Amino acid sequence: MTRVDETVLLWLNQWVGFLPWVDAALKVLISDYFMPVLFSITLLGLWFTGLTRQLREINQRAVWIAASSMGLVNAWVTVMNAHIFRFRPFVDHDLPLLFYRPTDSSFPANPTALAFAAASGAWLGNKKVGGILFALGTLYSAGRVYAGVFYPSDVIAGGLLGIASTAFMTMIFRLGEPIPTIALRIMRRIRLA
């Protein structure tokens, strides 16, 4: 497993510096700020999306689940990082980096976990938007491996945790009925939903 991990990482990372414009674009795309803000704005927009009230309500529930699963998976990763520590790839390998040197645990990848929690949450309401976010989340994750700051298994674990947190929050929202429905009704009354 570790061997496969390293082989994929080294294969991807060997291309750093090959096309400088790709590296420049990826430096922006995989930064701490680009994708998180893009994902959050997409969720904000999805709240208002839907040509009928029923479609909009489905999207609004999906946004709630996405936002809460992002919070949940962030807590999971924080707890896991306190118990499992894996050094970043650049510690064990001499890699050209496209990113600063993070000091926290490599496993599981928190950015991927957040991206996949948002994508899977959005997918519950709108398959097209969810699909686009999944594609962007995959690019974000692969970009971080390419940049030399995560192993492939870190981002795969992060992605699975993100999806699992969405599944968990979906169940919590179903069990919590009628609270979400009442909250939506109140928000509709003040024209926010």
Next chain:
Amino acid sequence: MILFALHYSIFSFVACCGGLQIAAWYNHLDGLLFVTNRLIGGLLGVALAVGAFLWFFLSRERNVPDTEDGLGGSLMFALFLAAAAFATVFTLGFSSLVNSMRSHQPPDDVDGVEALRTTTFGTALRASFRRDNRS
């Protein structure tokens, strides 16, 4: 770090305003637009969102850790949440002012943000309260 946090807050606020304008244009929520022309409203949204990203990432190096000039995860989350909330309040208020001339009472059977297709947030909210007082 304070300057970085300020830049990030401005970036988040403007990008959220742009995102809301695009959502309003796409969903025909004309009462949320900053301008009365729908097409220009949509284009303004794209310009705000794209402009915010371009300004933030091209103005200086943003790939910095929170141990130096960058922002930690929790601070980033708090600042984005504040910026998004402020952008929503600003959009609701500013669009109500801009479109106040053409706003009219929404029909009683129109609920929630659907009312923003034909009227402003301010007018729709007043109609909601009036309806609640009647019942």
